[in-house]
Amino acid sequence: MKNPPTLKQAEAYAKLRNLAVNVADFIMHYEDADPPWTKKPKKGKEVGETVLNWKQTMQTWHRRELKWGGMPKCDYGGWDGTCKKPGVYIVGKDRDGHPYRYCIDHKPKPKPLLPKEMTNVIKIDPEGDRSSTSDKANKARRKLGDL
Numbered sequence: 001m002k003n004p005p006t007l008k009q010a011e012a013y014a015k016l017r018n019l020a021v022n023v024a025d026f027i028m029h030y031e032d033a034d035p036p037w038t039k040k041p042k043k044g045k046e047v048g049e050t051v052l053n054w055k056q057t058m059q060t061w062h063r064r065e066l067k068w069g070g071m072p073k074c075d076y077g078g079w080d081g082t083c084k085k086p087g088v089y090i091v092g093k094d095r096d097g098h099p100y101r102y103c104i105d106h107k108p109k110p111k112p113l114l115p116k117e118m119t120n121v122i123k124i125d126p127e128g129d130r131s132s133t134s135d136k137a138n139k140a141r142r143k144l145g146d147l
Contacts, residue, residue: 001037001051004030013055019062026061030054 005013010023030037030051039048051057 001054004037005054010054010058014058017059017062019058020065021058021061026058030057 005027007023007027010027013019014021014023033039033048035047037051037054039051041048
């Protein structure tokens, strides 16, 4: 394949077409093929056919997902299920290790490095402090001691 899609391009296309495809699995499946972006070889062949159009291939994955397991729904909102959007979803674990299946709109945000109480006490240099970690820890202790 001349121009394989990036993860962002594939996610954008799946969201545009409302496809029920795990985009990360789709990209990984074809990137890890030997050679990359080839289909599974048929009987008696050593190398599979090259993927000519990744968008059509993603639509085939979508039809297969519907046939095998139905349209996945977003888990956002708990029991009442305020968002039950079908289509693009991300499967993983949240910050506490619980499994989830969220639509792209409700993808969990990364856990903050510091608790909210500490963010006002310790100011992080946007330029990036290049000193060692022990120096950073000592500076933080000194700031806390000054309070």
